[in-house]
Each structure stands twice: as C-alpha cells, then as structure tokens.
Amino acid sequence: MTDTPAPRHIPDRLDKPLSSAIFSWEALLVVIASAIFIVNSFASPYFLDPWSLSDLTFNFTEKGLIALAMALLIISGEIDLSVAAIVALASTMMGMAVQAGAGTPLLALIGIVVGLGCGAFNGLLVTRLGLPSIVVTIGTMSLFRGIAFIILGDQAYKGYPESFAFFGQGYVWWVFSFELALFLGAALIYWFVLHRTSFGRRVFAIGNNPVACQFSGVRVDRIKFILFCLTGLMSGIASVLITSRLGSTRPSIAQGYELEAITMVVLGGVSILGGAGSILGVVLAAFIMGLVTFGLGLLNVPGIVMSIFIGLLLIIVIALPIVWRRLREGRFA
Amino acid sequence: MDTTAQRKVETQPSLRSGPAASASPRLTLSGISKSFPGVRALHNVSLSLYPGQVTALIGENGAGKSTLVKIMTGIYQPDSGEIGIDGEVTTLPSAHAAFGHGITAIHQETVLFDDLSVAENIFLGHAPRTRFGTIDWRTMRKNAREVLETMRAGHIDADARLKDLGIANKHLVAVARAMSIDARIVIMDEPTAALSMKEIEELFLLIEFLKNEGKAVLFISHKFDEIYRIADRYTVFRDGEMVGEGLLKDTGQNAIVRMMVGRNVDHIFPQREPKIGAPVLSVSGLSHPTEFDDIGFELRKGEILGFYGLVGAGRSEVMQAIAGITRTSRGTISLDGRMIAPRSAADSIEAGIVYVPEERGKQGVVIGLPIFQNVSLPSLARTSKSGVLRLVEEFSLARSYTERLDLRASSLSQDVGTLSGGNQQKVVIAKWLATTPKVIILDEPTKGIDIGSKAAVHGFMAELVAQGLSVIMVSSELPEILGMSDRVVVMREGRIAATYDNKGLDAETLVRTAAGIVA
Numbered sequence: 140m141t142d143t144p145a146p147r148h149i150p151d152r153l154d155k156p157l158s159s160a161i162f163s164w165e166a167l168l169v170v171i172a173s174a175i176f177i178v179n180s181f182a183s184p185y186f187l188d189p190w191s192l193s194d195l196t197f198n199f200t201e202k203g204l205i206a207l208a209m210a211l212l213i214i215s216g217e218i219d220l221s222v223a224a225i226v227a228l229a230s231t232m233m234g235m236a237v238q239a240g241a242g243t244p245l246l247a248l249i250g251i252v253v254g255l256g257c258g259a260f261n262g263l264l265v266t267r268l269g270l271p272s273i274v275v276t277i278g279t280m281s282l283f284r285g286i287a288f289i290i291l292g293d294q295a296y297k298g299y300p301e302s303f304a305f306f307g308q309g310y311v312w313w314v315f316s317f318e319l320a321l322f323l324g325a326a327l328i329y330w331f332v333l334h335r336t337s338f339g340r341r342v343f344a345i346g347n348n349p350v351a352c353q354f355s356g357v358r359v360d361r362i363k364f365i366l367f368c369l370t371g372l373m374s375g376i377a378s379v380l381i382t383s384r385l386g387s388t389r390p391s392i393a394q395g396y397e398l399e400a401i402t403m404v405v406l407g408g409v410s411i412l413g414g415a416g417s418i419l420g421v422v423l424a425a426f427i428m429g430l431v432t433f434g435l436g437l438l439n440v441p442g443i444v445m446s447i448f449i450g451l452l453l454i455i456v457i458a459l460p461i462v463w464r465r466l467r468e469g470r471f472a
Numbered sequence: 473m474d475t476t477a478q479r480k481v482e483t484q485p486s487l488r489s490g491p492a493a494s495a496s497p498r499l500t501l502s503g504i505s506k507s508f509p510g511v512r513a514l515h516n517v518s519l520s521l522y523p524g525q526v527t528a529l530i531g532e533n534g535a536g537k538s539t540l541v542k543i544m545t546g547i548y549q550p551d552s553g554e555i556g557i558d559g560e561v562t563t564l565p566s567a568h569a570a571f572g573h574g575i576t577a578i579h580q581e582t583v584l585f586d587d588l589s590v591a592e593n594i595f596l597g598h599a600p601r602t603r604f605g606t607i608d609w610r611t612m613r614k615n616a617r618e619v620l621e622t623m624r625a626g627h628i629d630a631d632a633r634l635k636d637l638g639i640a641n642k643h644l645v646a647v648a649r650a651m652s653i654d655a656r657i658v659i660m661d662e663p664t665a666a667l668s669m670k671e672i673e674e675l676f677l678l679i680e681f682l683k684n685e686g687k688a689v690l691f692i693s694h695k696f697d698e699i700y701r702i703a704d705r706y707t708v709f710r711d712g713e714m715v716g717e718g719l720l721k722d723t724g725q726n727a728i729v730r731m732m733v734g735r736n737v738d739h740i741f742p743q744r745e746p747k748i749g750a751p752v753l754s755v756s757g758l759s760h761p762t763e764f765d766d767i768g769f770e771l772r773k774g775e776i777l778g779f780y781g782l783v784g785a786g787r788s789e790v791m792q793a794i795a796g797i798t799r800t801s802r803g804t805i806s807l808d809g810r811m812i813a814p815r816s817a818a819d820s821i822e823a824g825i826v827y828v829p830e831e832r833g834k835q836g837v838v839i840g841l842p843i844f845q846n847v848s849l850p851s852l853a854r855t856s857k858s859g860v861l862r863l864v865e866e867f868s869l870a871r872s873y874t875e876r877l878d879l880r881a882s883s884l885s886q887d888v889g890t891l892s893g894g895n896q897q898k899v900v901i902a903k904w905l906a907t908t909p910k911v912i913i914l915d916e917p918t919k920g921i922d923i924g925s926k927a928a929v930h931g932f933m934a935e936l937v938a939q940g941l942s943v944i945m946v947s948s949e950l951p952e953i954l955g956m957s958d959r960v961v962v963m964r965e966g967r968i969a970a971t972y973d974n975k976g977l978d979a980e981t982l983v984r985t986a987a988g989i990v991a
Binding site for chain 2: 148150338339340343344346347348352356358415
C-alpha cells in the first residue's frame, strides 16, 4: 500500500484520452495496415484500382462477420472452433432446400436458423453440462461437417436461384459490395453492444473473473449461452454470403475459416485468455488479413503458403504479448 | 555462530523435565521472524522438536502455523532467526534442502500423485536404479512392500493406483514415503481434518509407530481431544508469536485455551448503542446433504450477528446458501416475513440479501476491471438505461460508496488489481452496499488486511447498522467477534452449537463451544 495522504475526492480518471489512444494496440494496427497498403501498391500496378480494392474486401468480410461474434466469445473466456463447420452444415441445408425448390428468402432464413441452432447446441453443451468450450466445439466441428459430408459425399449442390446471388455478389453502391456494407453495419452493432451496453460490460467482467461475476449476481451461463448463439448466428449469415458468392455447396466449404477468424480476433488485440479487447481492433485486424492475403495473391503466392502464413501469424500474435511481458519482467527483476 | 546455537540448545527450558529429559532436540527454531507486505506473520518465535516425541502446534487461524511449516520445509525463508538440526546451525534454502535434512510434511490433502502406483509414490525422486540408469522396478516394488510391512500396512498393494485407495491409506503411503527417505522430522498439518473416526484411529497407530521409530513429529490440529491423546508437548502461537510451551501432562485444556486467546489491546472497536428492531431475516431447518444440518437463527433490524467456529464448521456454506450460491436440501429462509427461495446470487440481491465472500481475490474483485466498474457490477441494471451504460451514473455511484469507505486510490479508473488487499476489500464492500441491501453478510471481512483498513471496515459496519441495516459477520477472529457482535452464533461440525448474547461473553467460552470442550 502506498502511503499517500487520504484523498477525500477520488478523480474519475487520470490518463489523457489522447495519449492513451496514440499508444494503443489499435493505433499500431492502423500503422501496420497503412504499411501493408503502401507495400501492396508498389508491389502491383493493379492494386490501387477501385475494383481491385473492392475485390480485396471479399477476402475478409465473411470471416470478419464471424470474428465479430467470436471476439465477444473469446473476451468472455470461451471459444468456438466449430464456426467453419457450422458454415458447411448451413450451406448444405440451403442446398437441400434448393433441390426442394425453396426461394431466396427461405434459403437465407434456413442458413441463418441452422447457424443459430448449431450455436445454441454448443451453448447448451458448454453451459448445461459445464464442459470446456474448446473440447465441445472440437467435437461439434467434426459433427457438423461430418453431417455435411454424409449428405453430400463428393457431390455438390448447385442451381441456386439468380436472386440469391445478390448476398455474395451484389453491390449496394458503386464498388461497395453488400458483403462489405453488412460487415461494417454488423461491426457498428457489435461495437455498441460490447462497449456501450451493460451486456458488453458483463462480457468483459466474466472474462476476467467468472466466479466473482456469479457471486455478483451476473447470470454467467445465460450470457455465455447468448454468445454461443450469436457466434452460430453470424456463422449462419456468413454461410449465406459464401454460398451465394460461390453459387454452390461442397462439404469442404469454408475449410479453415475458424483459424482465420480466431487469428483476426487475437490480432485485433483480444486477449486469448479473455477479459480484454475491442471491436475496433478486430475490424482493423480483418482489414489487415484481407490486405495481406490479397497482396500475396497478387504476387501469385499459392494457397498452401498462405495457410502457412496464417499459422505463423496466429502463433506470433498470441506469443508476442506473453514474450513481451516476460522480457520486461526479466529486465526489472 | 555455532557456539551461540549450542548454548541456545543447552539452555532450552523444557529440557529440565519431561519423559525424554536426557534427549536433546532434533530440530530447534529460535527467534524466527517472517513478514509479508503489510502482514507480520511470525515474530521471534521458537519451537523445538524432540526425537521420539510428538509436539502439538496450537493456535487460532492466522496465528502463523502454516508460515512456520513452510519455513521448516524450505518453501519460505525466515527474515531472521536460526534453524538448528541436531544442534548444528543450518539453513533450509529450498524444499530440496529440507528434504535432504530428512524433514517431510504430510498435509491435509496429501500431495501425492493419484495416477501413479503406491510404489512410485513412495519412491518418486529417489527410485532405485539399475546399472543402466533406468528405474529398477523390481527392487522398487520389493522395497515398497518392505516399508509398508514395517509400518504394519502390508494390506496396501504396492502396485495399486493411489486414486483407488481411501484417504487413510493415502496417509499411510505418505508416511511410507517419509520412511523411505529416512525422514527424521515428520510434520503433520491437520492430518485428521478429512478422516472418519476409524481412519483417525489408524492414523494414531501410525503416529505411535513413528514415535517408536524415534522420529520427531510435529502435529498440527484444532482438536483438543486428539492433541491430548497423541502429543507429548505443546507450543502455542498467537498472532505470530510464541506464547507458551510445555508438557501436555502438566497443562490443562483451559490453560491452553487462555494462551490461544490472550488479550488483544492494539485495536479499538467502535463504540455504538445498538438500536435493535424487529426480525428481518429468519432461517429455519436449513440443511445441505454434506455441509450443514438444521440451521435456524433470526437476524433483527440494526443488529450485527457474529458467526464463530473453526474452519470447516460450515459457516461460509450456510451463508452461501442464504445468498443463493449453493443449493439446500431442506429448510426455509424468510426476509421481512416473506419466504424466499433464491436460486442464484442474482435472486438474493434482488430480494435484498448480499454476501461479501471470504475469498476476496477469487470471488470478490474482478481484477482487470477498473474500480468503478467493479463497484457498479451488481447494480448495472440501475446505472444503465434500457441496457445502455451511463458512465456518469456509474462514476457517481462508485464515488459515493468508495469515499465513504475512505478508499485510497489515485483514480476510479485504476485497475482494482493495483490496490492493496485492504483497499480491494473496501471496493468489494462498496460494490455490495451499492445494491442497497437489507441484509449484508460479511464473510471474514478483515482477513489478511492491514490494521488501518480493518478499523475503516469496522467503523463502517457500525455506521451501517446505525442506519438500520442488518449485518451477519462470519469471523474466526475472536477480538472482532467480541468487539463487533450484538449476538454470537457458534457453529461446530455443520450445526449450531450455541447462541450467545454478547454481554459479558468471554473468548474462552466461544473457543470451548467451537471445539466441543465441556467446561
């Protein structure tokens, strides 16, 4: 305890908002994004064209939508590894509905409802049975995609109605796609929920100390269940977009998306241990991931190398804060 | 250095009499002090252990017993003082060094490995090797069986997995391990806490065996019948100081209780004139399958009701049941004459009962969040509007309660983890008071906090009841119980042993009731 004389009045805050903004993780992400943007514009003459920039956004909007909900889930101390499998299952169900003659609105509804249902299933297993989410969602990852494989085998569903193509291929204005608009709109909503509502505050609190939250009358299980439902819902929405963009469903659709979504979340400054993070960081990280993969694409780097890159990036962004802290402690010890 | 130690050993007063007057102590601790930030755990304490004798270490919770055990096993280093083994001054810089001197501790919960075999547990770290450096399994099993035989514990299969044994047999394995490293000093830290009567008998046979083998045994227990049954000597600690030692056959239970309790003059409790009103909370027949049974009491408006008992008497469990955190099997709780059946902490808070938990770090504060967000956490429904946060409301709520508690912080946006224990406790109490409860349950409200913060918490409790709030205070600190309570409920082994009016009540009565000693 520091023996400062008793301050009768305790100020709300001491740090200057501006200086803390300059040294924030988000500011660093802006710098990184700008640097990659500049490098890309030198690396390829086609990069600065508005339409190629528009194409770039398709690299992250679908995963980014999942990452928004995943960010809340990871902040609360849980994780969902089954998101890509949910995309596959939802897409398969939409494909079956197409064969049965369903129209565009019903298809979109099916995708969203299947996603929500899968999320609720994960949430029930975690909160009712008290199982660790990493184990539950590894299980459901195999389960959901397994169902897609059983239904489809090595077949593919095609024949989606023309109007269905709007979700993944349409533009709302000039080069701004529906996907990008949806991503930015969703980001705004998630930002508000996480940073401006009591629900968001409870999510942070749970991630820092779930036991104390329970003692404080926070309905921890209910909030975690809602977060799993939201993650499923966003996976369902992402499934509608991907299926619409590709115009077909294969059981291997969206393979590896869970890792890219988690990488976005962690790169965005969300603590993998829970309790800290921001939506702005996740949005910036989504842009960076899009810029990097698009840049590598322009340079004709094959997909396999890209997945190596994603893996390395994930390890680095998880390890960096931990190594950094150890180095600092070592110096002061 | 050496000569002073020798002299100290020779002038041990307890050597003058006793069953082993000729023997010199195997282990002597003299003038040991140990402080932690804000807490003086041990001050100039001494302890001697004699071969072939059991010494009981007696003291209230927080008297410094566990700190001493950790010093003896090399986990903590004393700030000052000397450790002598067989009259030679030595140091125990690590657990390994203590092990090397033949000091071993057997804890309440055995620190053995459930998934290893009995033989592996006994010889872990010193297994016999073949000439290729690999473990000689055959010899290890044979030696394990031999050790168990000599302890008359041949019924334990050396190949059994430890997790398949009962707790008493696990203790036997722990002792076998001590035997196998040729331990000369065996520390038993509340070894009977989790045992049944029959298992305790078996443990006592074992301690007799250790005595006959010439081991020096330190036996830590709260239970007087056990101490008188098995120990030869006693040492009493109070508030980190040694206040008495001697032979048990010369000393009565009441004399030891007096030493444990002593007089505490360094803390003055607030003077108050209780204005006690009608019953607010009444509990009857409250039961839990394992933790407590048939709990009934009444709490009145403006009253501080103290709950005293030994650790494990079930006080916290009862309180957590009232606060909706643990479920009950039977019984009723009513608040202001209306029955309530809280199924979660949220239900209790809504009804007007809050529980300030004992485990401040685990159950109280949310480290990582700033002070004001910790305070507003259970009151978010009130500080926000249609689910949208209103920071102005949160800050003013946090300010009004933390300033009343004289919180020392540089700003309300400071991470609560950067505060001292006492100030964290003020944040926790502020958080609960901000919900404007009718009944506040404080579980060990001043455990591990500095004197200044203690006084602030006590002063505030007096202020609360003066405003008509009702307080239940669970405490293991006798001065606090006697200094603050209007009435005192004493619990023993999951039941209410007695309820006293705090008029002319003395500490010895409470300790006797809690320990089940008939006066």
